[in-house]
Amino acid sequence: MSDVSQDNDNERGKLFGGDFDIKRVLLEGRAFFALIAIIVIFSILSPVYFSTSNFLTMSSHVAIFGLLSLGMLLVILTGGIDLSVGSTLGLAGVFAGFLMQGVSFEILGVVFYPPVWVVVILTCGLGALVGAINGVLIAYFKVPAFVATLGLLYVARGIALLMTDGLTYNNLGGSPELGNTGFDWLGFNRLFGIPVGVLVLAAVAIACILLLARTPFGRWVYSTGGNARAAELSGVPVKRVQVLVYVLSGICAAIAGLVLSSQLTSAGPTAGTTYELTAIAGVVIGGAALTGGRGNVRGTLLGAFVIGFLSDGLVIIGVSSYWQTVFTGAVIILAVLLNSIQYSGRKKQQASSDGKTTSPQPESAATRSPASGSTAGKAGTQS
């Protein structure tokens, strides 16, 4: 009985009491505060920045990076990396464009125009296939993730170029006679005034939140990234988890490809070049650790919005694109810097809480040692 009440006291103390620390709040919510800062600064610098229509436009740009970042988050949580998402995005767009132009079966002498929902499914299947190749190479053939996905980056891009001879599919509208209209619905159109691309992002984000927080698979992802050996011995199918995160990342990239080509109503083979780096940046700004095991959907979305709102803001106030690149890079470095501060801080905190929990008796020598003595002193002045 007394134990229970003590536990409650402890938790309450943590939530409201002594551990409240403004620096920590700023650090842990840094992506959020960065986003606020960006919005405030650009709203001051430009009269057009702070408006619903501009936010919606920027959000539809963010949707692309956000989708890639969410897939990337899953991969990074397991301790991997997926460099192929930008190329997969391009390949998916081209593949969708190719299907929309009609597939001709020469032997039968017919041209088959698949409806849009079939195009969507086939394109996602293609993304899954690219991811599956990545995953199998990494999990079963022990190819380092960096190398395997770098290889797929080239292969996917090459296939996209081969499929179109380097040209762009422009006519993605379909026609009512062929029954394949509606491609513009994937990203170009608006529902309740919100770009469909943004809604797609929201849907995928909710799915990812549920997946990570509420399914066994989500727990497996975190444990694989945190300590694959321990996870394996606990019965986690580590290899299957690894394959699946790359498959999901590939599907996210394919969805992003569909949304982007719908937004542009065209599909070019070079679409999405270097987007993989933006996606990684989004995940990192969102506080995830590249070593795996730490990170969440909320942070990653904030990270994607920080990058998107920053670069669009720079465009709006007329900063040259060269400077945009410099700014983006600086933000990424700053984010990683804060990450390492946060994680080393967490370690220190653990050490000091170690001291607290392990020296319950006042007569214990540990409390008198200078190190833990000073933390105790601090706690005293705070309360």
Next chain:
Amino acid sequence: MNEHATSQEGALGKVILSARNIAKSFGNVHALKAVNFDVHYGQVTTLFGENGAGKSTLMKILSGVMQPSSGEIVLEGEPVRFSSTTEAQRQGISIIHQELSLAPNLSVRDNVFMGREIVGKGGVDYAEEARQTRQLMEELDEPIDPLTPVEDLRLGQQQIVEIARALSVNSRILIMDEPTSALSASEVEVLFRVIRDLKSRGVSLVYISHHLEEALTITDHAVVLRDGRMTAYAARQEIDLEWIVRNMVGENFDLGSPPDGYAMGDAVLSIEGVTVPDASVPGRAVVDDVSLSVRAGEIVCIYGLMGAGRTELLESVAGRGNMAAGRVLLHGEDVSRLSIAERIEKGLVLVPEDRQRDGLVQTMSVGENLSLASIGAFTKGLLTSRGRERHVVRDSISNVHIKTDGAAASIGSLSGGNQQKVVIGKMMATHPRVVLLDEPSRGIDIGAKAEVFKLLSEGAAQQGLAVVFSTSEVGECLSIAHRIVVMSRGRIAAEFGADANKEEIMAASGEAVVA
């Protein structure tokens, strides 16, 4: 050299390095408690003690790897503080760890001068480095070509390269942690010749070994540690094997006795002819044709020295590692081809030896670690149920008595013993029938040890669990185990009942036998 020993200190050679009242704690685990320790000029001092007695911690403190919580180190009469190994090295103290710290891809020459390259006018003076290396290797009577890549050398030779590196920085004090554990008999001979040679050159050595008789042949002084305290100290002439064993093991803290008063069930786990090949030495087997059968409610202890094959045996039974031959039967069903997850499903679980590396996910909370192996138990359809997970976690925390701030506390905030209980609790939450525990008492204090053993004993008596645990501390064999199986060099060397004595168990493991 003065070999006429009469008193404990002084006459055998003056004290060059001494530790005074050294204490070291990790959280609430006191690894060392006010230890005094002397190193004598030009002589070998051997440190004896069971695993967890504090030998390695003391050596790490002497060599600057870690700093003591209190106490001081006196080098030639002057108090010193080493904040790093480099600083200790500058004072002439080097350590050769059990796991060698050589870069296998580089040559002998590059390894010897790693980090201290001789720079001439045109960059690194490789010729001079090679000349000095050759000279060192010749002095050590092991004329290895300086340009040989280290990975091409046998382990014994690699050790000599480490010694050469230590000598090249003019080490006066050389600490060797278990240098012979991986060596063949002839390589041990070479090493001992080198040690005698070093002594004659005025190098003082600190030696740690589990092979007691082997160590007795080379040492001049013996220091015995037990549970972080120095329990005995004597010169070689005054002691024998029996003295060491008696001081090492001591009067045991009561770790319980085999549970009785119930009928054991049928054989639950049968291991038949399990063989695991050695990954690094082709043709050798780390586990060699081992068969063992464990009944429901029975507790079996596997005793053996490091490298006896205990870990490999348990891991291959649990489903990790490559079994070359043999079968594992669970309730008469062959599970040899099943994955780890499937074996857990069938009720066979392993609590691994190294909880940091194999047991815990450091990035997850206490609760998430506890529920990791039993997610299926609180999953409805696609989603997990938070309420039921809380239930599982709360049950685990109270069943295995984990002292924690709550399920959300970080794993790092727990003491070693409580971390170990998390790993055990995690596997127990899967409701197993057979529990394998690899060195469950490693690195936890005596109170936690007793609690862990009590848990196992209750599990066997009340739930009919079949328990197999391994240990390298002979005192633990004689606690809750109904049966003691001694492994040596990959094979089962002997089997004893609960009434065995320490000496015969240690003798069977090869510990007290000249190699």
